[in-house]
Each structure stands twice: as C-alpha cells, then as structure tokens.
Amino acid sequence: MPLLRSMLWHSDIPLWRDARVLRAFAQIVSVIIVVSIVVFAVNNVLTAANDRNLALGFDFLGEEAGFPIAESVVKYHEANSFRYAFYVGVLNTLKVALIGIVAATVLGVVLGVSRLSTNWLVSKAAGLYIEIFRNIPLLIQLFFWYFGVFLLFPAVENAIEWPGPIFISNRGIFAVWASTTSSFGPWMLWILGGLILAVVARFSLLRIEARTGNSTHPNLLAIAAFVLVSIIGWFLVADAPLAKSTPELGRFNFQGGLNFTPEFTALLFGLVIYTASFIAEIVRSGIQAVEKGQVEAARALGLSEYQTLKMVVIPQSLRIIIPPLISQYLNLTKNSSLALTIGYPDLFGVGRIIINQAGRAVPVFAMIMAAYLAMSLTYAVIGNLYNKHVRFVDR
C-alpha cells in the first residue's frame, strides 16, 4: 500500500527518528488522553445516574413550579413553570451582579486613587479599608451585613424616616419612586427622537468644527437638544408619563415606591464592599505601573496636570487594569451564588429549590453551570472587545 508506506516511511529517515512524526505522535497521544477523559466523565455521570435512579432529561421544566419566590424582576406566580422560575433566578442574579459591578467599580476607583493620594489621612484610610475587607471571607461579611446590620434596623412600625421620604426598617428600604402611567410609551418615542436628534447634531457640529477649526461645543449642544426634546415631549403627551409613588405603611409592610429588601441590600453591600477592595488594588497598581518618565515627558511638553492624566497616564494604565478588572467582575457574579445563605433568591438558590421539588439534580446542575458559564463568557467577550479598543496600537 503506497499510501500507508508513504505515511509511515518518509524518505530515508526511520519513523522513530523523524522529528515530524514524533511531533505528530505526541499530538495524537494527547488527543487520545483528552478524549478518553471526556468519554470517561460523561459515561460516569450517565451510568451513575442510571444506577442511582437519578432521572435525567429536561421534560420536567414545563411542569408547575408550585413554590413561591421572594422577589423577582419580572412578575412570577407559583403556577408558572419550573423553566420560568429558573429564568426568574437568572434575572435576580443579573440584577445584583450588574448593579454590583457598577457600584464596585466606582467605589474601587475612588479607593484606588485615594490610596495614591498625597493626603496622609485619605491614603491611610483607603489602605485600612482595603486590608480589612480584602482579608475577611465574603461569606462572613454577608452574614454580618444581613444578620448583624440589616435585620437589626427597627421594626416596620417604627421605621426610621429620612427626608424624601425614605423609610428604613428591618423589612428593607422603601423610597419614593416613579411609577409609569399610560403616556409612558408615547413619551419614550419622544425620548428616542431626542436621542436621534442629539446624535445627528453632534455629528454635523463635529464636521463643521473640522472644516472651520472653530469650537462648536458639539457635546454640550447635543445634550441640550436631547433634554429639550424630552421636556417638550413630557408636556405634549396626554398626561405626565411618570407619577410619584410614595411608600405607605399597610397592615404588615410598606406598599408602593421603590423597595430594596434586606436580603438584596445585604448581598449587594457585601459583594460591592468586598470586590471594591480588590478593584482598588488593581487601579492603584495600574496607575503606578505607568512609568514616571512618561509623566515627566508629558509635563516637559507643556501638558497640564489634567491633560497628563487624561492623555498619558489613564490610556496606558487602562491597558493594565482591564484584564484583571474583568476577572473581578466574573468573581463578583460567581460570588453572588452565596445569596443562598441570606435568602436572596438568585440563580443558584432557585436552582437548588427546583432540584428538590422536581428531583432532578443532574439536569438542573447542568443548567446552573451553563448559566454561570454563559454570563462569564459574555463578560469576557465584552471585556476583550473593550481591551482591544484601548490597547496600544503599533503603527
């Protein structure tokens, strides 16, 4: 067989001494090992599940869930399906993770910059904060915030009232909020129109600026156009699109307004305060990693302190900061699964209930893992795109 011969015996070099063949052989061996491990793992789950009567398959997802969920972004009812209950859990995780990421970033940047402050007190205070919260396990911090802080606020009848009004009690924080009316939809069309106008205005003003060389204040005028159109729209739609919703004490609890439950608030506090301490260190190290010479050179060229920061230091430190920052966002999202311990119905908590009520451990765990994986990969993709955008471009 000439093919086999040519495959095994290349020119005059014996097979066992041909570097290309040896390399290929190493590749083949690793493929076999990887494939065998995967086959073994999948097979193990299938046979073990079969032996132990653990049902597989996702057919149960359409059945009625039957259990209540404490809080939900969308409307949920016990008669909804398991699938919908899981979706409610996913949304709850996204809610705490997204708000948490924004808040942790703001707090982390402030702390990181404070740490570098020339003001002794500010820098030491930031350092103390970081050392404390970075070094205490998150689970313990969550228990502290929930049982040690938020549940110790006064009972709902004696709620603390802040101007606004904002009511704080061990039933959570209730604040005045806007509720939408029937004209909210039409008003949104005005908002959209304002947005389009603003973008068009900014674009044309920039072109004028490029042509004439005179500043046309494109950003300022674009924002002004947007605000103006929104305000005109507010008065032109049938009635006010947003109404004031004030929380009022009912028989058991406050009704109406904006409500943050103690479970959500404690989880958010815990995650933000913990993650911010890591972000602060990332920001500090990112700024310090920009060579001193860069700053000195910028100053020597006559750039102001603000210009130096904006045009020289930040663009360079961002490149260093962003990859570890994304990994902190992933951590925050994954850590939110500790919600289970303080009663916030996140993805993992709801998943555990479904496992118990439906008796399907393997499929539900697969769904939980897939959901976290999907979230993490999404962050990674967005983060990497942004990182590409700010990356140093070789010319």
Place this chain on the structure above:
Amino acid sequence: MGLKRIVLLMGLIAMVGILAAACSSDDDDDNGAVSSAGARLDLVMDRGNLICAGRTDLPGFGFLDANGANAGFDIDLCRAVAAAVFGDASKLTIIPISASERGPTIQAGEVDILSRNVTWTTTRDSQWGNYTNVMFYDGQGFMVPTDKGYTSALDLDGATVCVTSGTTTELNLADFFRQNGMTLETVVFEDTASVYGAYEAGRCDATTSDKSQLAAIRSGFADPGAHMILAETISKEPLTPVVAHGDDQWFDLVKTVMYTLINAEELGVTQANVDAMVSSDNIKIRRMLGTEGEFGQSTLGLSATFAVDVIKAVGNYGEIYDRHMGPNGGSFTLPRGDNKLWSDGGLIYAPPLK
C-alpha cells in the same frame, strides 16, 4: 504533504479511541451503588455500622444533647435499626443534612436510612425512595408574635412569611394563600436556623412549618411566651423514614423494626420490663421477642431475638415519644394527639408481627 497526513492519522486514532472507550464502558457497574435485594444489608454488615441521614438542629427530633451526642425522635428510629442489625444501637453514624439535600442523598443511596422528619408525598415516593412507615403524624401551621393579635391564618393576607427552601412546607404555604385568594410575600432560606433567626428578628410577620417543629423551635426562643402557634392545620405531613429504591429486603427490614416499636407499646413491653417479658405467657409477646415461633426475622436477615435488642436500646414507640416530647421529656412537651396508638384513638397503627 505533512500536515494533511498528520491530521488524517490523528483523526483516525481519535476515532478508534472514542469507539474503544464507548464499547468498554457499556457493562461496568461497579460504582458501589446498591441495586439488588439483600445488597444493602450486606453492605451495612461489612461496613460494621449503620449510616443515617438526620439533623442536629431541631429539638425533639434531631439535636445534639448536653454531651454533644446525636439525640431525638428521628435519631432513635435509626438507633432501633442499628440495634436490630448489630444488637448494638451505638453502631450508628448520623450524617446531618439540610432539607434540600434529602432527596438527592437518598435517591443516590448515599445513606442507609433517611430519618430527618421527611414528609411522605406521592411525588417523593416515586422519585426519592421507599417510604417505610409513618412514625409521626404532623400538619403544617403558622407561628406568629402573640402581641399582634392574629387569631387565624386568614388574618395573614399580605403578610411576609419566613420558610425553609426545598420543603413541602414551601409548597403548602403557596397553595394555602392561593386557595384563599390572599397575597403572600416570602423570605426563603436553606438553613432552618436562618429561617427562625430572621423570624425572631422581625423580618417576617409569621413563620410556617410542621406544628411539631414550630413547638420545638418556640421552646428555644429567648421568650417562648411572645410567640403563639395558630390553630389552623393547613396540610397533612406524615413524617416517615425513607430507604433507597431497589432493595426490597432492606425496605422490609426497616419497616419490621418500625412495626416492632409500635407493637411493643401495644403489648406493654418496655425498656424496663423487656427482660422479664421474654418469659411472658402472652403468645404475642413471646413471638415478638423470639421466645416462640418466627415472624419473618430470618428471611430478613435478623436474629430471632432482635426485638429484645431494639427495645432494650430505645424502648417502645411511646417511650421514644415521651423521652423527647412527653410531659417529662428533655426538649419540650407536645401532646400526643394523632400520634396516640390506634387503640387509644390515635393514628399510630402497625401490622401484626406474625
């Protein structure tokens, strides 16, 4: 040349690898899970002790006593089985698990018995394992602060209720509110201690669970008088020890031990008088204690006199109940109510030992 050929070769070998792995794995069945009759008893005998899934955080049913040892009604049921199998109730390991771990644990046969106040439902019976014999008839109720003046569960429209996740309680709660057209807000925890901690801190207007559990928990509050259990019972909660599916002999063995405890109370055989009762002239007692005849012990793999060991170790059903929940009980007092013997007007009944 090279690359294409290498890819071809690799693909070929990988395919052979997958095929080989797929074929060789069809018939391996040696992961230790028990699936045939009698295998569980052999496993327990080989191991030299019985493994029970229980709890350590519920006074009366499963808790740690002053010496840190496992104690409680549910624990005594496990001790009875250990005494029946080994003649020694101490050959027992209790694994504490949470409510939502119960199903997967017994489904997978990780433990020999699940005795952790488990409610018997048809769904669980079809999925979790085999339910042996109802050892405690319970029902779900509500606990509320006394000073609020609630008189009925129907006063709770719009209330926030603290509840344990992964329980029938959680489902009954939703059903009850839905049935009565009331709105419900919940706070759900996996850990029972967190549920009652949050309730006591005032996070919820009410908490709900099996009434026996509420009574147990109330006894541990800083001020038990400040909380009351509402009269309504909103569900049937037959608490039953569970064994894994697939081993009829083990299922029958555990049931027989449970029947023995109940029959012993009926026949007046107690921890104190069991030695004397061996030579009783009541034929039912003589048969139960192995003095005369046989009621299936040997088929199940038990010794003829296993009942003596069981009663010596834990006493009869009534003694177990009184030890933990009776008037002189260690934890708290709960009237026997439905849990009286059938002959006293209760629901506790067992097939005859013959």
